[in-house]
Amino acid sequence: xxxxxxxxxxxxxxxxxxxxxxxxxxxxxxxxxxxxxxxxxxxxxxxxxxxxxxxxxxxxxxxxxxxxxxxxxxxxxxxxxxxxxxxxxxxxxxxxxxxxxxxxxxxxxxxxxxxxxxxxxxxxxxxxxxxxxxxxxxxxxxxxxxxxxxxxxxxxxxxxxxxxxxxxxxxxxxxxxxxxxxxxxxxxxxxxxxxxxxxxxxxxxxxxxxxxxxxxxxxxxxxxx
Amino acid sequence: xxxxxxxxxxxxxxxxxxxxxxxxxxxxxxxxxxxxxxxxxxxxxxxxxxxxxxxxxxxxxxxxxxxxxxxxxxxxxxxxxxxxxxxxxxxxxxxxxxxxxxxxxxxxxxxxxxxxxxxxxxxxxxxxxxxxxxxxxxxxxxxxxxxxxxxxxxxxxxxxxxxxxxxxxxxxxxxxxxxxxxxxxxxxxxxxxxxxxxxxxxxxxx
Numbered sequence: 001x002x003x004x005x006x007x008x009x010x011x012x013x014x015x016x017x018x019x020x021x022x023x024x025x026x027x028x029x030x031x032x033x034x035x036x037x038x039x040x041x042x043x044x045x046x047x048x049x050x051x052x053x054x055x056x057x058x059x060x061x062x063x064x065x066x067x068x069x070x071x072x073x074x075x076x077x078x079x080x081x082x083x084x085x086x087x088x089x090x091x092x093x094x095x096x097x098x099x100x101x102x103x104x105x106x107x108x109x110x111x112x113x114x115x116x117x118x119x120x121x122x123x124x125x126x127x128x129x130x131x132x133x134x135x136x137x138x139x140x141x142x143x144x145x146x147x148x149x150x151x152x153x154x155x156x157x158x159x160x161x162x163x164x165x166x167x168x169x170x171x172x173x174x175x176x177x178x179x180x181x182x183x184x185x186x187x188x189x190x191x192x193x194x195x196x197x198x199x200x201x202x203x204x205x206x207x208x209x210x211x212x213x214x215x216x217x218x219x220x221x222x223x224x225x
Numbered sequence: 226x227x228x229x230x231x232x233x234x235x236x237x238x239x240x241x242x243x244x245x246x247x248x249x250x251x252x253x254x255x256x257x258x259x260x261x262x263x264x265x266x267x268x269x270x271x272x273x274x275x276x277x278x279x280x281x282x283x284x285x286x287x288x289x290x291x292x293x294x295x296x297x298x299x300x301x302x303x304x305x306x307x308x309x310x311x312x313x314x315x316x317x318x319x320x321x322x323x324x325x326x327x328x329x330x331x332x333x334x335x336x337x338x339x340x341x342x343x344x345x346x347x348x349x350x351x352x353x354x355x356x357x358x359x360x361x362x363x364x365x366x367x368x369x370x371x372x373x374x375x376x377x378x379x380x381x382x383x384x385x386x387x388x389x390x391x392x393x394x395x396x397x398x399x400x401x402x403x404x405x406x407x408x409x410x411x412x413x414x415x416x417x418x419x420x421x422x423x424x425x426x427x428x429x430x431x
């Protein structure tokens with residue numbers, strides 16, 4: 001039920017290699033270009049952020065592991081453009097089409113960039129019902145972690161936190177449910193909670209008895225304990 | 226040579242990543258779907274304008290103004306929006322405070338979520354498999370990779386950014402910084418100290 005991106009807790013990755021505070025924001029020019037093309041194409045409005053994440057997650061495990069960060073972005077973008085019908089495979093290959101695209105009137109112009117980046121895309125929605133859980137309440141995450149609407153679909157409950165007992169720390173309000181939104185099944189907003197787990201609830205050999213991990217989890221990921 | 230894989234259309238693009246980006250940009254620009262000048266503008270925004278200096282100014286102000294700090298910890302999003310620090314990947318912000326008893330550290334195990342309007346684009350290590358895999362399970366060993374050792378009595382709370390809420394660590398004000406103004410304090414606030422993998426710099430002895 002898991003995909004290759006769900007790597008929290010995994011062993012064997014070796015040391016983290018810090019970079020100096022003054023390292024370039026983009027190590028290579030094409031990294032910057034990959035980020036910018038992805039954001040500009042996103043502004044065409046043909047997918048949402050959850051679909052975009054899911055496109056990266058559905059790269060084959062071999063590609064996901066082999067690709068550098070921005071290779072994942074650019075490859076997932078190509079996949080999305082075809083899956084969402086923006087480009088055909090032939091057009092992606094650089095086929096002869098050079099006539100204006102029907103979506104060209106949605107193109108993000110240079111003059112609109114500052115406004116679009118500054119306005120963002122909030123994920124909170126009006127509440128249609130009070131949250132089921134309150135701060136301090138004990139809950140348990142569902143197990144196995146996984147999308148309950150689409151087999152192998154997008155979810156934001158990492159497998160390391162499936163079936164774990166935690167405590168509600170904060171209520172964030174109603175937020176768009178990625179499990180639904182990533183598959184074009186609607187925003188289906190639900191209460192979102194910060195849930196705190198003792199490290200000993202998640203790991204066989206936690207580093208310290210008082211350490212904790214907090215995850216933001218939607219109501220349908222949780223059951224009362 | 227690229228191979229055709231119907232499930233993964235990217236396989237028709239050139240395999241070399243710089244060429245792959247160029248090919249995609251060329252196709253999209255030719256069809257009027259992206260404006261190369263807009264790409265330049267996006268890059269300039271994150272290369273030169275939005276970066277950790279913004280978060281550092283917020284932290285320094287919180288160190289100087291108790292009312293501001295209290296408002297920030299209670300509900301950061303409107304406080305930051307008021308200062309103009311709002312936007313993509315920073316629509317919902319929670320600020321978590323380090324104390325002698327508790328150190329906070331931020332990760333995104335599933336992808337690379339990060340508070341862009343406050344810290345800019347995440348550094349390479351934040352997006353690395355090693356950080357994503359290890360930060361939740363062995364934060365102390367990860368801190369050791371950064372040369373940071375916490376006192377035994379300090380517990381760690383690791384925040385895994387699994388939703389659209391973005392977390393900023395408010396580090397402890399360094400000892401010996403009493404006489405400094407907000408500008409001088411901001412210079413002590415490192416990017417890593419706002420992610421929780423570092424501590425603020427010590428003020429230079431005068």
